[in-house]
Amino acid sequence: MSALTNLTIAQAGAGLSKGEFTARELTDDYLSAMEAARGLNAYIEETPERAQMMADASDARRTAGNAVGALDGIPLAIKDLFCTEGALSTAGSHILDGFRPAYESTVTQNLWDAGAVMLGKANMDEFAMGSANITSYYGPTLNPWKARSGDNAGKDLVPGGSSGGSASAVAARIAAGATGTDTGGSIRQPGAFCGIVGLKPTYGRCSRWGVIAFASSLDQAGPLARTVEDSALMLEGMVSYDPKDSTSVDLPVPNYAAALTGDIRGLRVGVPAEYRIDGTPSEIETLWQQGVHWLRDAGAEIVDISLPHTKYALPAYYIVAPAEASSNLARYDGMRYGLRVDGEDLAETYERTRAEGFGHEVKRRVMIGTYVLSAGYYDAYYLKAQRVRTRIADDFRAAWDSCDVILTPTTPNAAFALGEKQDDPIAMYLNDIFTVPASMAGLPAISLPAGLSGDGLPLGLHLIAPPFGEETLLRAAGVLESAAGFTAQP
Amino acid sequence: MINTTDIQTEDIPDHLVAHFTSRTGHNSADLIEGETGAWEIIIGLEVHAQVMSDSKLFSGAPTGFGSKPNTHVSLVDAAMPGMLPVLNEMAIRQAVRTGLGLEAQINLRSIFDRKNYFYPDLPQGYQISQFSDPIVGEGRVSVDMKDGESFEVGVVRIHLEQDAGKSIHDRIPDQTCIDLNRSGVALMEIVSKPDIRSGAEAAAYFSKLRSILRYLGTCDGNLEEGSLRADVNVSVRRPGEDLGIRCEIKNVNSIRFVREAVDYEARRQIEILEEGGKIDQQTRLFDPDRGETRSMRSKEEAHDYRYFPDPDLLPVVIDEAFIAEIKASLPELPDIKAARFVSEFGLSEYDAGVLVAERETAEFFEAVVDAGGTKRDPKIAANWISGDFFRRLNADDLEIVDSPVSGAQLGGLIDLIADGTISGKIAKDVFDEMFDSGKEANAIVEEKGLKQISDAGEISAVIDQIIEGNPEQADQYRQGNTKVAGWFTGQAMKATQGKANPQMVNQLLQEKLGS
Incomplete structure (x- = not known):
């Protein structure tokens, strides 16, 4: 029976429609697996009763001939950044202690409408700020992978972040798929670290309504899944135009899985010179070249391109994102919900609540954000960073003249050990160096597992497409996935 | 170190509002004579007008006044996690309408910004407002004074912003209660140039603005309910000299108080200056009971609002056709x-x-x-x-x-x-x-039966009866005491319950007694 948790979403969906097993059986298997894998700390809150109820409802629909689609009966982990009605929704933060919203985020509602089953709320970096899932108030999530050799052999590894719980759960077969959110790489980087597929859609494709905000102009929900096809199925279940989100885009929702034709003949693949960065391990560079070969062998045309402002993306990101965060997190003041630590007066109540409620990394970014928006510094930091952002978007726009999709590595390294880089925020931030530019430009991008490091850890390849080019992205990713034949498991 | 001169002490900093007056010369009647010579008062108003609309600026919650606390509050107004603002198009229409009514420039592209500060009645921790790119630019208001004089006040800009909730300090001892019914209600801030020269002029401008807004149907102008309130900027200078340091009197909510606040504040500033002192740039409150202004906070305590464009909202883009449609409906x-x-x-x-x-x-x-x-x-x-x-x-x-x-x-x-x-x-x-x-x-x-009796015969009969019954008075009349004429008229009116045509009564009396 435990084999059920090894099925992809597509396989599980086929099994359910053929009546080989029920959604309840599938869900129960996942619930048992979750219990066995609690050591990973991938979930902040498990919701077994709700999962079983949803699974039973799915089975009832199917029996009545009313199954609603590919996700009906599929058990998912939901990143704790999504507000889920009646279920703990904390963004991994102490300051949202006990917060159970009376509303359901649009993305999760879409998934439930598509028949999906909620297993629980996935652990994450506090307010999605982190690249190792070590900033969660609920403790770090572990990566199910272990290094076979090298300095980190046998050590506990980080799953990446901020969607670390989601990635770890999907990789460890304690969720068939998971929702994540990506602000600068928070889906793709943990996807790469955990050997699964992570997709960040175009900004505006998924509604942000009910997703606890980190950096509003960058935040975008997306799926983490074991295959490209599963990502396509989940994406279709997540996206929608939402009048409640002014930045949501009113475009028809394509049949994403149908884009996986396997045919990329004539597709122009851009390889940006600026992503070749000194100090990147040679195995990353080698895998990238391998990816180029795979795509060329499949009939794609390889084009050398230039994205000249790439090196400014990361510093600009670390101005824009904290600036927005400093304002977005102002509502956590202890007045209406979550944690409140009383002081002698109002100012002290604010100070104590926020001092206790926020962790170090959140405080660091709130302070950076407050600083860069301050009078006298605004022009030099925030405004300049926004200009850089425009240049980065312009770089990509120019690149689309000569290519249809861009191939890069996802991360400059494989998963690192728990405790590593913990005291060096800059080293931590560098994890996002390849993922941030697409975020700054609002572009869709995907990471898929393409090989193993010398120490036996998964490495990802990263594809970027023009706005709303998710179908191209998925098609190219599907070809890479077949060529790479990545079958390793933690 | 932060340079304090850079801190945004006003809602709108000087470099954005072009805080120079377009009014030249002065009416000598408006000068105030101090101990050491004449002073000129320079006044500008920032008027907050609640937009007439069924729902709030960024949420569907209703805007009615006087409801039970916290009954008109949506998830957005309470700043619940993950909630997002969605612009109410009615507010844009109303702002454009107001702009057109003030003969102002309508900006085809405007931006909503966040103004960040902490207060319990501000659930988001920021107010959504318009900073660098407001919906309405320069306009003007013509104001008539009682003495027949009239003057023009330049409007710098009109922008849309959210109102805050209400803090209630006296309900429970040692606790403050928060009512979020107003939280997120749409306000227009109408910023004038410092073109006003006296308390009476300030009151007249405020009153005229209220009148125009009510004609336009963009603000109900209800001062008691706080639908309209003014922040009054006052400074004084020697005629012809540069502008002095100003104080801002917050939230003045009556036309009379505007005049009183200006008059008090100008005298206060003149007194300080004449004693050789300096004006401390302050935010002040007007106390109507004592007729004086009091310091709320000085420049050093001012907030740094860290304005930046709200990333949850797209720039507001309107076209000429939209403006033309509104223009065609102006009263x-x-x-x-x-x-x-x-x-x-x-x-x-x-x-x-x-x-x-x-x-x-x-x-x-x-x-x-x-x-x-x-x-x-x-x-x-x-x-x-x-x-x-x-x-x-x-x-x-x-x-x-x-x-x-x-x-x-x-x-x-x-x-x-x-x-x-x-x-x-x-x-x-x-x-x-x-x-x-x-x-x-x-x-x-x-x-x-109040119809006037205009039948000469009927009135004549009544008068004859009165003359007959009062020969003494009739004699007096005949002897030239015309004062009793009124008495006769009164009697005739009384006898007809006031219905007799008074002109006919007088005419017939004259005929009957005069000859």
Whole structure:
């Protein structure tokens, strides 16, 4: 029976429609697996009763001939950044202690409408700020992978972040798929670290309504899944135009899985010179070249391109994102919900609540954000960073003249050990160096597992497409996935 | 170190509002004579006007006043995690409409920014406002003073912003209660140039602005409910010199208080300067009970609001067609209406000004004058409105829109006077009866038999009777004591219950006693 948790979403969906097993059986298997894998700390809150109820409802629909689609009966982990009605929704933060919203985020509602089953709320970096899932108030999530050799052999590894719980759960077969959110790489980087597929859609494709905000102009929900096809199925279940989100885009929702034709003949693949960065391990560079070969062998045309402002993306990101965060997190003041630590007066109540409620990394970014928006510094930091952002978007726009999709590595390294880089925020931030530019430009991008490091850890390849080019992205990713034949498991 | 001179102490910093006056010269009557010479007062107003709209600026919650606390609060207004603002298009329409009413530049692209500060009645921790790119640019308001003088006040800009909630400090000891009903309600901030030179002018400008907003239907102008309030910037200088340091008096919510606050604040500043002191740039509050302003916070305690464009909202882009559509629906505004009342009805400028100050009064006046194709005497109509009609409204504490007597009904009453059916004196009683019962004038006249007696024979008989019954008074009259003429008139009116045509009574008396 435990084999059920090894099925992809597509396989599980086929099994359910053929009546080989029920959604309840599938869900129960996942619930048992979750219990066995609690050591990973991938979930902040498990919701077994709700999962079983949803699974039973799915089975009832199917029996009545009313199954609603590919996700009906599929058990998912939901990143704790999504507000889920009646279920703990904390963004991994102490300051949202006990917060159970009376509303359901649009993305999760879409998934439930598509028949999906909620297993629980996935652990994450506090307010999605982190690249190792070590900033969660609920403790770090572990990566199910272990290094076979090298300095980190046998050590506990980080799953990446901020969607670390989601990635770890999907990789460890304690969720068939998971929702994540990506602000600068928070889906793709943990996807790469955990050997699964992570997709960040175009900004505006998924509604942000009910997703606890980190950096509003960058935040975008997306799926983490074991295959490209599963990502396509989940994406279709997540996206929608939402009048409640002014930045949501009113475009028809394509049949994403149908884009996986396997045919990329004539597709122009851009390889940006600026992503070749000194100090990147040679195995990353080698895998990238391998990816180029795979795509060329499949009939794609390889084009050398230039994205000249790439090196400014990361510093600009670390101005824009904290600036927005400093304002977005102002509502956590202890007045209406979550944690409140009383002081002698109002100012002290604010100070104590926020001092206790926020962790170090959140405080660091709130302070950076407050600083860069301050009078006298605004022009030099925030405004300049926004200009850089425009240049980065312009770089990509120019690149689309000569290519249809861009191939890069996802991360400059494989998963690192728990405790590593913990005291060096800059080293931590560098994890996002390849993922941030697409975020700054609002572009869709995907990471898929393409090989193993010398120490036996998964490495990802990263594809970027023009706005709303998710179908191209998925098609190219599907070809890479077949060529790479990545079958390793933690 | 932060350079304190860079801190944004005002809602809008100087470099954005072009805080220089376009008004040159000065009216010597507006100068204040101090111990050491004359001073000129420089005033600019930032008026906050609640936008008339059924829902809030960024949420669907209703905006009604006086509801139970925290009953008009959406998830957005309470700043629940993950909630997002969605712009209410009505607010944009109303702001554009207001801009057009103030002959202002309408900006085709505007941006909503966040103004960040912590306060319990500000759930988001920021107010969504417009900073660098407001919806409306420069405009103007023409203001008439009672003495017939008029002046123009430049409008720097109008922007949209969210109102905050309300902190209630006196409900529970040692605790503050928060009512979020107002949280997120749409406000227009109308920023004037410092073109105002006295408390009376400031009050007149505020009043005129209120009148225009009410004509436009973009703000109900209700001062008691806080729909309209002014932040008053006051500074003083020697005539011709550079602008002095100003103080901002926050949240003044009556036309009279605007005048009193300016008068007090100007004297306070002049006193300080004449004693060799310096003005501390402050935010102050006006205390109407004591008639004085008090310091709230000084520049050093000012917030750094860290304005930046709200990433949850797209820039607001409107087109010329949208503006044209709104322009086509604008009502006749008070200045134009007053001019028409002068030219069309031959009213004095003063009467016209009084009638147009409130849209409802002007509309009522036109209804009174309109006799369906022909016109009633406008002067008589104006006198009735400013006289008995307003007296009864005030006595009954009613707004004109709640009047039980319509304009057409009052017109009907005036017709009865004009054609001699009733006397002007009886008309006053009929009017009160109309006000009490809501009935038509002619119905009341008919019902109560108030029709004027204009039959010479009937009046003659009455007078004969009085003369016969009062030979003493009749003799006095004949001997030249004309004072008793009034007494005879009174008796005749009394005998006819006031219905006798007074002119005929006088004429017949003269005929019967004079010869």
